[in-house]
Structure formats: C-alpha cells, structure tokens
Amino acid sequence: MKGTGAGVIDDSHRELMERHLDLVIEANRHINLTRITSREEAQLLHIEDSLVGLPELMEAPDGRYADIGTGAGFPGMPLAIVSGRRTTLIDTRAKKMKVLDQIIKQLGLENQVAIHAGRIEEMPERVKTRFAVVTARALSQLSVLMEMASPLLMTGGQLICYKARVSDEELQHARELQETLGMRIERIRSTYLSDGETFRTILVCQKVGKPRIKLPRQNGFAQKRPL
Numbered sequence: 483m484k485g486t487g488a489g490v491i492d493d494s495h496r497e498l499m500e501r502h503l504d505l506v507i508e509a510n511r512h513i514n515l516t517r518i519t520s521r522e523e524a525q526l527l528h529i530e531d532s533l534v535g536l537p538e539l540m541e542a543p544d545g546r547y548a549d550i551g552t553g554a555g556f557p558g559m560p561l562a563i564v565s566g567r568r569t570t571l572i573d574t575r576a577k578k579m580k581v582l583d584q585i586i587k588q589l590g591l592e593n594q595v596a597i598h599a600g601r602i603e604e605m606p607e608r609v610k611t612r613f614a615v616v617t618a619r620a621l622s623q624l625s626v627l628m629e630m631a632s633p634l635l636m637t638g639g640q641l642i643c644y645k646a647r648v649s650d651e652e653l654q655h656a657r658e659l660q661e662t663l664g665m666r667i668e669r670i671r672s673t674y675l676s677d678g679e680t681f682r683t684i685l686v687c688q689k690v691g692k693p694r695i696k697l698p699r700q701n702g703f704a705q706k707r708p709l
C-alpha cells in the first residue's frame with residue numbers, strides 16, 4: 483500500500499470515523515455494543531487507539547483485511563476508512579453485527595466493508611478468502627490470536643495484535659508456539675495514547691508457512707483449551 487496516498491488521514495476520513503462513533507453511541511442506547519459511552523472517552527479509546535496500528539497495517543502486504551472479534555467495529559472501521567482496504571469485520575454476536583451492517587450502509591461503505599456474523603474459527607472452512615492482514619483488539623492472549631488468525635491469513639500475511647502490556651510469560655508462550663502455528667512474531671512496538679496514561683502495545687506476527695497441526699481446531703478450543 484506504500485506510495486498510494488492511502489493511510490494519510492484527511493478530513494473525509496475524520497468525518498466518517500466521527501459518524502461511525504456517533505452511530506455506535508446512538509445504537510448503544512438500545513443494544514450493548516460497547517461499554518464506553520462518553521464521547522470523549524470513545525474518541526480516545528476507540529478512534530485514536532484504533533489508529534495506533536495504522537503504520538503496521540499500511541506496511542502489511544496488499545490484499546484484504548479482516549478485524550476479528552470486532553465488536554462495534556474497533557479497530558476495524560477506523561482502519562478500513564483510512565486505509566481504503568477491502569475489509570471484513572468478524573464477530574460471533576449476530577445482533578451486534580446486524581447493527582454494524584446498518585451503520586456501514588449509513589456511511590456508504592457497503593462496497594468496501596462487509597460483516598461476517600459467526601465464530602472466527604468457523605470462517606476458514608466457510609469462506610475461501612485468505613486475508614493479507616488481520617487485526618485483533620481485546621480478544622484473547624497472544625498465542626490464541628495467532629492460532630485463530632493463522633488459517634485466515636495468506637502466506638506472508640500479517641496479524642496485528644492490540645494489547646496493553648504483554649507479560650514475559652505471554653510472549654514466551656507465544657514464541658514457543660510459533661512453529662506449531664506457522665506464525666512468527668516479527669515486531670513489537672509500544673506507545674502511550676495522547677492522555678499520557680493509556681499504554682498500548684502493537685505486535686506484528688507473520689504467517690510464515692503451514693501450521694504443524696490441523697487448524698482450526700474444534701470449535702471453541704482455541705479460546706477454551708489454549709495450546
């Protein structure tokens with residue numbers, strides 16, 4: 483995506499991201515889309531935080547993008563809006579996804595952004611698409627994210643994980659499973675959001691080859707019986 487001008491945040495992107503947030507806050511009165519309800523907090527923890535991984539998304543190979551466990555569309559919607567990538571937002575909660583689908587249409591993004599209501603681990607068998615880049619925020623521990631993303635990614639594709647602080651144990655465990663999952667942890671970057679307090683770590687893992695075990699494992703195993 484380098485050199486295309488995509489990834490530069492302009493006024494039209496800002497307007498779309500703000501409208502997405504307004505529609506989420508409005509819908510949140512009727513259905514629980516997000517626990518964050520104040521506009522100011524949502525601005526920081528949804529829009530600004532979602533954009534922290536933008537440089538990594540822009541560096542990822544060209545191709546389709548998926549946000550797994552997207553909830554109200556974070557970080558998926560802001561990243562889709564700014565990058566212009568074809569995007570799929572995946573979450574198991576059908577009601578939430580229906581609302582998100584309506585929001586996508588209200589923003590006029592239906593030709594670029596699609597939803598998939600279902601479990602992440604069921605998707606590789608249902609849909610043949612393999613993604614160039616996958617993001618995940620507030621979903622699971624690192625090794626579980628690598629397990630769930632591996633069958634969704636094309637070889638060379640990248641998983642971008644949004645974490646707070648990552649413990650040495652979590653990182654070590656994920657490193658031990660790299661070969662098993664056909665994934666490799668490539669880069670780690672940490673930063674604070676503009677409040678100077680919220681700490682964010684971005685980890686980039688690359689799909690390097692075939693996993694050594696059959697993935698996805700049985701439904702629910704990745705999260706309930708982690709490797």
Ligand SMILES: C[S@@+](CC[C@H](N)C(=O)[O-])C[C@H]1O[C@@H](n2cnc3c(N)ncnc32)[C@H](O)[C@@H]1O
Nearest residue numbers: 551552553556557573574575600601602619620
């Ligand atoms: C804590 S929320 C995070 C939402 C969003 N990524 C964010 O950061 O605001 C986790 C979301 O992941 C979804 N989820 C959890 N496990 C899933 C699975 N196996 N397949 C699909 N969605 C899943 C839940 O329904 C929930 O909406």
